[in-house]
Amino acid sequence: MSKNIKTISNPKIKLEVLTQDDVKKIHEATLQIIEKVGVRFPSKRALEIWAANGADVDYEKKIVRVKPQIIEDAIKKAPPAYKLAARDPQQDLQLDGNHVNLGTDGCGVEILDINTGEKRTSCLQDVRDIARVADATEEVAFHWVSLSAQDTPVESRGLHELKAVWENSTKHVQTESVYNVEEAKAAIEMAAILAGGKGNIRERPMLSLMQCTAPPLGHDGGSLDAALLAAEVGIPTGFMTMAACATTGPITLAGDLAVGNAEVIAGTALLQLAFPGAPVFYAAAQTASDLRNGSYTGGGPEDFLFGAATNILADFYNIPLSMGAFATGAKEPNWQAGLEGGLSSFMASVVMSDMLLGCGFLHGSRIWSFAEMMMDCEIFSIVHKMMQGIVVNEETLAMDAIAAVGPGGHYLGQKHTRKHMRELFMPQFMDRRPYSEWETKKDDARDWALAKARKTLKEHQPDPLDAKISAEFEKIIKSVEKK
């Protein structure tokens, strides 16, 4: 365990949602899709890389069709494991298949104000506050830039957000809010300053980049160009598919997996063809669409199954995975939010997804809630505990204690109990009080979680970022802002 970070490792629970044969079928379908149907790459640079590597490129439609061998060879060049560096090296994270690292959710548009509880448009101060609270929790291992700083200029917004997180936390930062060339160049400059030079980024990447694919079977031009710039300098870069059954993907789960896989694998292959060995990751937040209003469900049984299936695919390609979890459609922290957070995080953790996104959001990744964040952290802790499984040995069989207590009596007075009692899970937000106490107070998890966030925000002081670095960041940001 790194300093102040709780990650899941050495899992004792296993789950096989896809057999090796299933994986093979999905892989073959994927290669066939990329070869026959093609994938859209609306970026001049990307199309040129494909053409130079023997792909069939339709420049007018910007669709690329690629022979399986080219894809398979390219994917093999991707490193299977690497680390995400943090400002505090003791908080570096291993993406090695044996760690599940929790991140916050990202890029939301509104927030339930921590003081008034009212829903309002997100701003830069919110990004700072969330980073600070996340810095203090041991569950959050890295940040996704949580909200859009809508009080900053559009053209530099993604950079203001990055600066805000680095200034308020020593943990690794991942962004999905940098999706054009200008901002990507500036973000790389910032990462270079933190690493002590552009050449050191590969060794100490304190920034990673997540780009969405554009399902079905496409990519976004700005995202592609940003990803290529990042991959070139060794910033870990991933493509996330959100192919959703019925709208942007086939209605059947296997078909949806194949479409999403084709997007991610084609994008990943592009990065490897351009920069062999660049650190890349698979990212996914596949789900179903609601049949009545088309909304992105971000929960429900299909979503949970995707959570467990995707790491099996990522393992097959031998690259780390960032898996979307906790995305609930609930409008406030309630039954639905708890259910969706619990099952989605469990299913994605049990297969050892390297990165688990993202705590804190309501309403389909749109509204931030500090209470939700804290309760999601507790859910992660519960999953963390469950993944340790049941240890069976002489000590845990407790034969001496059993003999000492005998039939009848109790175990409260046993040394064995005292020795192991702290191994039991101690919830922070579960109500186990007498009914009468609840009746007089009528409070619950939401109140306690919010109170904890408020206290943390008031008290926690993260190690500050060197003022000189802040000033340099400021200069970089100014340089991309319109005069």
Next chain:
Amino acid sequence: MLEELYKEMAQSIIDGDSDISAELAQKAVELKMHPLDAITNGFVVGVTYIGDQFGKGEAFLPELVMAGEAMKAAIAVLEPELLKLGESREMLGRVVLATVEGDIHEIGKTLVGTMLSASGFEVIDLGVDQPADKIIGKALEVNANLIGMSALLTTTMVRQREVIEELDKEGLRPRIKVMVGGAPITKDWVDKIKADGYSEDAIGAVKVAKQLVGKE
């Protein structure tokens, strides 16, 4: 016999079968049926039925979308005949719809388009990533009375304002009304950019559109 044919027409829409609906439309032409009779007494009955079922939560989006496609296929056959008679279908309004420049989120916009067509609007869907001049140019070209803009990113919602400012500059409002929508769009934003209407979902969008064209 005629009743039978009307029923089959409605059923082809309910089944979302474009081949059959086009075939039946062709049959109507061969039988020298008035195109408006075929549309009103046959095909539209199917659209209304699916719409009602959808409203009750018993039909699903794919059925609605496919009914729309089947309707389009029938209309494609009947419209030229109608023009020959010097007549046209009465539509609630003509809408130019797009996701704004820099934004590739498509589904919400497409659903709004589907609902608008199913409710009797003529919809020209330009697709995603559409710059202001394209949107306005198209609206002028087809003489639209409504522009609909979707934006899902906080970085692209400003484009909605650009289109509105441009329309105002050219003195094109209130002739052309503007409706906006998308994940980050709030009432405040709508007031700020002086859009004529907005909705949080596709069904609401139909209501707003009807109000804006004075058909409610």
